[in-house]
Each structure stands twice: as structure tokens, then as C-alpha cells.
Amino acid sequence: MQIASNLSKIRNELPADIKLVVVSKTQTNKSILEAYQFGERVFGENRIQELVSKQESLPKDIEWHMIGHLQTNKVKYIAPFVSLIHAVDSFKLLKEINKQAKKNNRIIKCLLQFHIASEESKHGFTSLGEMNSLLSSQVFKGLSNVQIIGVMGMATNTNDEKQIRSEFKALKAHFEELKQSYFSEQKTFKELSMGMSGDYQIALKENSTIVRIGSNVFS
Numbered sequence: 001m002q003i004a005s006n007l008s009k010i011r012n013e014l015p016a017d018i019k020l021v022v023v024s025k026t027q028t029n030k031s032i033l034e035a036y037q038f039g040e041r042v043f044g045e046n047r048i049q050e051l052v053s054k055q056e057s058l059p060k061d062i063e064w065h066m067i068g069h070l071q072t073n074k075v076k077y078i079a080p081f082v083s084l085i086h087a088v089d090s091f092k093l094l095k096e097i098n099k100q101a102k103k104n105n106r107i108i109k110c111l112l113q114f115h116i117a118s119e120e121s122k123h124g125f126t127s128l129g130e131m132n133s134l135l136s137s138q139v140f141k142g143l144s145n146v147q148i149i150g151v152m153g154m155a156t157n158t159n160d161e162k163q164i165r166s167e168f169k170a171l172k173a174h175f176e177e178l179k180q181s182y183f184s185e186q187k188t189f190k191e192l193s194m195g196m197s198g199d200y201q202i203a204l205k206e207n208s209t210i211v212r213i214g215s216n217v218f219s
């Protein structure tokens, strides 16, 4: 692996205001430390056990992002330290995050995940209607220990650039609609988490603000 040279190549392509989440799932602590020594401080994981054990053993100034599907009964394990949960895909999950955040005396930042891909397997809200009923409810307004700072999505795993581009455009449009309808007073609602190793150049052109890159770093 040429982690440092991979990272410098990626960093050179990323505008300064774009956030990079180094996706470290399945990687060893040694490899993660190499990225850390290069200067990276934001890492993303998609399995709870792995996330918890890496958080315990790696430097404490790392910001850990949970990027994968999160089961409600697992929230308690990461609530003490997680800095951003990317894939909130149900109201039930959001309520549990709020409950566990409260127990830890924290406000946990979250992104709402939209299902934009054509594959069945990917999680996320499928319509703005579903999202509208969540965001306009009284219960949502009472969730004072979560802060929604934007949206996240994954494009279809395909070589068809046109399809990827149109899925990212749809996500951006959803983001703008939510911002206008529910978050116009909140400057903190500004993040669009889209783009992985295979499609982040396209995502950047479609106004992504956070890219999540794993394989291009650890190869």
C-alpha cells in the first residue's frame, strides 16, 4: 500500500473546503495510523464493533464517522464519541440516537440518508414525502439532542456516468428542498455527503461537500 502517496494525490484533487472522510473499514490500525501520520483526522467505519475497538485503541483526536447502516439497538455503543452519523434512514433510529445522545449529555450530528440508487439493497428514505412527515412532526421538533446537518446518498455501482450524475443531481435537489422547507434558519444544515472512490469526481461536480473514500486510499 502507498497510503501517503495515494492521499496526497486525492488531497491535490479536492478543493480546500471539501471534507474528506477516509473510509477505514476492514483496515488495520497500522494502515490507519499511516493515514493519521499523513495528517488525516476524519475516519469512517460501517460496523459498530470495529468502530468501537478502533476508537479505543487509536489516537483520541480522531473524528469517527459512522457511515453504514445503523441498527437501533447498537446506537448506545457509539453515542459517547461518534462525531457524525451519515446514514439515518428511519424516524425510529433518529429517536434512539436522540435518546442515547441525551444519556451522554451530547448533541449528535446526523445526516438523513436518501435512497438514490437503482439497487434494491441500499438503505435510505425513498421519497421526500416520507421525509416531510418526519421533519414536520412535533416529535421531531422535540429531539433536542440530535442536529441534522445535511443529507447523504450512494449512487448505483455502475460505469454509466450519466446515471451516477443524475442520481447525485436528485440528491442535491432533495437537499435544497429540505433546506428551503425546514432548515432555512439553520446555517448548520449545509452538508451533502456523496462520492466514493469510483465516483467522487462526478460528485464534486454536482456540489458534494463531503466525500467518503476508502479503496483509493488503501491500495
Ligand SMILES: *Cc1c(COP(=O)(O)O)cnc(C)c1O
Binding pocket: 023, 025, 046, 067, 068, 154, 196, 197, 198, 212, 213, 214, 215, 216
Ligand atoms: C465502503 C463505503 C465507502 C467507501 O467506498 P470506496 O469505494 O472504498 O471508496 C463510502 N461510503 C460508504 C457508505 C461505504 O460503505
